[in-house]
Amino acid sequence: MTFKPQPSSQWDELEVLLNRVTEPVQYVGEEINSVSKSWDEVRVHWVLMYPDAYSVGQPNQGLAILYELINELDYASAERTFSVWPDLAELMRAKGLSQFTWESHRPVRGYDILGISLSTEMGYTNVLEALDLAGIPLRSVDRQIEDPFVIAGGHCAFNPEPLADFLDVVVMGDGEEASIEFTRLVDDWLRQDCPGGRDGLLLNAAKTGKFYVPKFYDVTYEDYEGLIPFSIAKVSPNRGGVPYEVEKWVLTDLDEWPYPKAPLVPVAQTVHERYSAEIFRGCTRGCRFCQAGMITRPVRERSLQTIGQMIDHGLKSTGLDEVGLLSLSSADHSEIESLAHQLADRYSSSQVSLSIPSTRVDAFNIDLAEELSRGGRRSGLTFAPEGGSERMRAVINKNVSEEDLIATVTAAFASGWQNVKLYFMVGLPTETDEDVAQIALMAHDVIAAGRKARGKKDVRCTISVGAFVPKSHTPFQWVGQTHPEITNERLAMLKDLVISDKECGRAITIRFSDGNPGLIEGLLARGDRRVGKVLEEVWRQGAKFDGWREHFDFDRWMQVSQQVLEEFGIDIAWYTTREREENEVLPWDHLDSGLDRGWLWDDYQESLGAQSLPDCRWADCNDCGVCPGLGVDLDFGETGKKLLPIVPAGCGQGKL
DSSP: OOOOOOOOOOHHHHHTTGGGSSSGGGGOOOOBTOOOOOGGGOSEEEEEEESSOHHHHTTOHHHHHHHHHHHHSTTEEEEEEEOOOHHHHHHHHHHTOOOBOTTTOOBGGGSSEEEEEOOOGGGHHHHHHHHHHHTOOSSGGGOOTTSOEEEEESGGGGSOGGGGGGOSEEOOBOHHHHHHHHHHHHHHHHHTTOTTHHHHHHHHHHTTTSSBOGGGEEEEEOOTTSSSTTSEEEEEESSTTOOSSEEOBOOSOGGGOOOOSSOOBOSSOOSOOSEEEEOEEOOOSOOTTOHHHHHTOSOEEOOHHHHHHHHHHHHHHHOOOEEEEESSSGGGSTTHHHHHHHHHHHTTTSSOEEEOSSBOGGGOOHHHHHHHHTTSOOOOEEEEEESSSHHHHHHTTOOOOHHHHHHHHHHHHHTTOOEEEEEEEESOTTOOHHHHHHHHHHHHHHHHHHHHHHTSSOOEEEEEEEEOOOOTTSGGGGSOOOOHHHHHHHHHHHHHHHHHOTTTGGGEEEEEOOSHHHHHHHHHHSOOHHHHHHHHHHHHTTOOOTTSTTTOOHHHHHHHHHHHHGGGTOOHHHHTTSOOOTTOBOTTTTEEOSOOHHHHHHHHHHHHTTOOOOOTTTSSOOOOSHHHHHTOOOBOOOOOOOOSSOOOTTSOOOOO
């Protein structure tokens, strides 16, 4: 058997550097509920990474789930690492220290597996930075037997091609069963003395058809004679037994996986400090811009009993006093009103507050909002119309009318709420200046309706506007992205329109950033392996933490893109603002999300005619392909059961 020796802790050397960096406490570790197993107690050693600062990555739900799952295995352990801020990274390189784990501060390179959560494309340069700081060869083909296997998952894994040269394995879909299976494969390989070397393990994984090993696939491109010059001709396996397509993982019974049970409590401030209970997974609303909704199909709900137990255990194990009921559209849970009512009863005598993320107007009601705020903090209400005009909302299949929105916020203001937040996007397909102008008019109408309902001028509305970025595995994967110059012009116009209304403008706050980061996100979101060369070069020139405004350098990205892509005869516009043809081979076509490609194209064509599509939970099947293709089904519906027993917190009686 070939097992790695225990790497030495770097804590003594790190500790003396921490008084020279910002927020040193974030690197200390020792959080409540953290796990640190004896090295020789287990055979397979994981490091789980979120490629961003601790404050952003620590609350990540996926990381928390996998951390507990792997540590429950008697033969495996999981520790965590996050992106190191540039000030500490510089000091570490000067002292010869490497990327470390938060639990033991051992070098990451000494572990068997480095698992990376890819939640946003703007974290890709942080992935390269971490590999380099860890002393792990950047490219998969250069890694030796002693190097960790670098495996990635998360939403961005559905088009990992810009990172293909740097990853050993990619997992699409739900990570619970995938992480356990990969751990088992590594354990078997280690106990058999690593047959076939690294490729032996990778080949075993690839042959399952559910682990994507990029280096086992060759990409060829069309030449000048091709139908679409410079596009992909084909992606094909270069090893026997490796399938042409790779499937995503789908968890079919969420009640059997009630994680996280005891998430870590941060020692430094983070973006969210709450216990998050995922009440269902997947979405069938069919918003055409939403990659998360498309790739997480089908809908699978957790039962009220399981949700109640998760929350009870989670609060007791962490001491947190806020609960987030999470999903892509939490108010759509079949029993959300009963759930909210019973949880409000359970915690009525405590300081625990309940919340859900931004809510669809057509799934919201005042009774639900009242239950969620009963006994807790009454915060503002958040809705996401996404498009300003009725036509635009039909294009993106956001089936919400302005009349419904105004009626909802009027009822909310009349019931005592004073703040409403609205999310919109600019740069959507077929969008015009008039569509964007309607955002300002809607905000003005919200303020007017609120003042009328309350009989006073104490209401406020915040509109947050982001630039639309087309993503893979959505009906908009073929569209040409709006150029940032146009996006920026429309954002400036929108700001002027908001403040031009002297009566309502002062009650409206508008928040937006320019469209430049969106162009780079678009490059990475729909790029192929050639974009990996851009990514590596821009990182070598200093790019990191691109999701942070103070670190993002648009000019550097544009200059490097022009320089690198020129050798392939293309430019950044080829990946971003160019419209794709129906039959063009897309970089991710060999990665099966379950969605039928023809259905996506037809839905795109319907969007151009502003035709909406109903939710298949309440209407007939839309033939998207997921259920029959993956052998799964929708799992939802009212049970009529209750959280048992319902005992107010603080009474000293039982659990939920």
